[in-house]
Amino acid sequence: MRTGSGDDAEDWAAAGRGDGEAYGRVFDRHRDRVHRHALRLVPPEVDVDDVVAVVFLEAWRRRRSARLVEGDLLPWLLVTATNVARNATRATMRHRRLLATLPPAEHAPDPADRHDDGAAVAAFRRLSPADQQVLALCVVAGHREAEAAEVLGVPIGTVKSRLSRARKRLGAQFAEQTAGPPAPPTAPTTTAPTMTAPTTTGGAR
Incomplete structure (x- = not known):
């Protein structure tokens, strides 16, 4: 649900003039939303706080060109968070591949290995940056x-065509995530032959 207040324009303009308190108000206003969005995008081993910090650092670096929508910086922050999270995930994957080339070490259980973000989040992460x-x-x-x-x-x-396609792709990815493993084939049932006693004709002698 949209919660942007549209109060960013004045604060962001003041931040551009070097007002640190104004920048802090923008940060406090949107930090939690950016954090929740980043959680949907990165695997558990990526530090989400680092992603959020990079997003706001990038906002400060590009403070003169960041686009506000009706006085709200949140849309720009969410788009930037998508890109930062994608880059952080790629860096993590490269790190994993590097570690895979090293001799195996004694494995210590990692709580993150038991963490499950759910099928919806997993499906969202598999979408392209444009869809996200x-x-x-x-x-x-x-x-x-x-x-x-x-x-x-x-x-x-x-936007309309991207949104329509993205919803369909998300639905397809979610269905794939939630589909259970195929049921094992059932062995054909066989009916044991019925043994019947031989019949005799005639009376006993």
Whole structure:
């Protein structure tokens, strides 16, 4: 559901002039939303707090070009979080591949190995960045398609078509995640032959 207050314009302009308190208010206003969004995108071994920090650092670095939608910086932050989370996940995958080339060490149980984010989150992570962005803006954050188009810098028709395709792909991925393993084939049943006693004719002698 959309909760952006549209109060960012004044604070963000002041932050651009070097007002640290104004920047802090923007950070406090949107930190939790960005954190929850990043959780949907990264595997458990990625530090979500690091992702959030990079998002707001990037916002500060690009403070003169960041796009506000009706005075709200959250849509831009969510798009940036999608890109940062994707890069962090790729870095983690490269680290895993590097570790796989090293001699095996004695394994210590990791609590993250037992962590399950659920089928919906797993399905969302498997989508392309473009699908994640449009779903994050229009479905998760509840922004209008016109607002998503503004922050993404694309025509509204593009947002509508992306959103339609993204919903279908998410549904397909979710169905794949929740589908159970195929049932094992059942052995054919055989009926044991019935033994019948021979019949005799005639009386006893």
